[in-house]
Amino acid sequence: MKIILDRPRCEGHGLCEEAAPGLMHLGDDGELVIDREDLADGDIAQARVAVRVCPVAALRLT
Template identity: 45%
Template sequence: MKVTVDWDLCDGNGVCAIEAPAVFEIDDDDELRVLREEIVADDHASVESAVRVCPKRALRLES
């Protein structure tokens, strides 16, 4: 499974970093960073949650 970000939609609000901190973080410039695109089984539930709660619908999980 892989997570992708639509950078045109993302406003860097950081909700995803709260839901899945092992995969997303907000850097010192308040920009979203994807720490790893390939999602391991242990992070699957938290990334699914991050995708669901993204207010801009900028995240997507792909097989």
């Protein structure tokens, strides 16, 4: 499973980073950086929360 960022939609709210700090972070410029796009089984629950809390639906799982 992968987490995909729709960069143009992302507004840098940071809610996803709070939900999944081991998978993503906001860079110094306020841009979201996906640290691990390919998810291990143990990451999927956090990734689902991150996708769910994004207020602009900039994240999705495939």
